Amino acid sequence: MSVHIQDPPLRHQDAYAVVVADTVDDIEQLNDLLHSNLPVLLVRDLDQARRLMDGERPAAGAPRxxxxxxxxxxxxxxxxxxxxxxxxxxxxxxxxxxxxxxxxHDGGVATYRELVRDVWGASCGVDTTVIHSAVRRLRRKLERAGVDVGIESVRGCGLRIAARSGQASAN
Known part of the structure; x- marks a missing residue:
């Protein structure tokens, strides 16, 4: 017979967990593994965690x-x-x-590295198959909606978006 002894949950009043994860499911799985009732701060990458830990806030007057x-x-x-x-x-x-x-990118190529950083919020760890799967789903949705815009693969480099039927791309 095996007995699982669970450590008591952490209860320090100033304690919290900083979790670098892509989804809430990832956080919940980690929380279950930690057996913790700590408040959890979700961040998308280590740079964001550092900024938050240093108390940096987005500039109020930053252009949107x-x-x-x-x-x-x-x-x-x-x-x-x-x-x-x-x-x-x-x-x-x-x-x-x-x-x-x-x-x-105004018709230019967005590299896989840029896509991972800007869309998934990570500096690494997202395989190109994840990107291609997301693009495939997006293409299907655009096609079903009758959107006359294409997402083109640039082999070994990245992706670009372009209007079809001679429409001009404008930013």
């Missing part, structure tokens, strides 16, 4: 990026939304972030 446009597709990064001909698209936050990152 306006809408980005590719043909008739409008991407609103601050709202995590995209509109096609004025109608909202049903996209996840990740898909909206992916569109924003690609559109922010």
């Amino acid at each position: 990026p306006g809408p980005l446009r590719v043909g008739r597709l409008e991407i609103r990064p601050q709202e995590q939304r995209a509109l096609w001909c004025g109608a909202p698209l049903e996209l996840t936050a990740q898909e909206s972030g992916l569109l924003a990152c690609l559109a922010g």
Whole structure:
């Protein structure tokens, strides 16, 4: 017969856990492993953790990026939304972030490293298969909505977004 002895939960009043994770599920799994009732601070990468630990706050007057446009597709990064001909698209936050990152390159190539950093919020650890899976889902959604914008792969480098049918890409 095996007996599992559980350590008592940590209860120091000033203690908290800083967790670098991509999803809430990851945090919950870690919390279960730690057997802890500590408050958890979720960060997307170590740089963000350092900034928070140092007490840095985003500048109040920092410019907020306006809408980005590719043909008739409008991407609103601050709202995590995209509109096609004025109608909202049903996209996840990740898909909206992916569109924003690609559109922010104004028709140029967004490298895989930039995509991982800007969309997944990590400096590494996201395999290109994860990126390609996300792009495949996004392409399907755009196609179903009749969006006339393509996401092109640039072999070994990254991705780019472009309006089809001769529409001009504008930012």
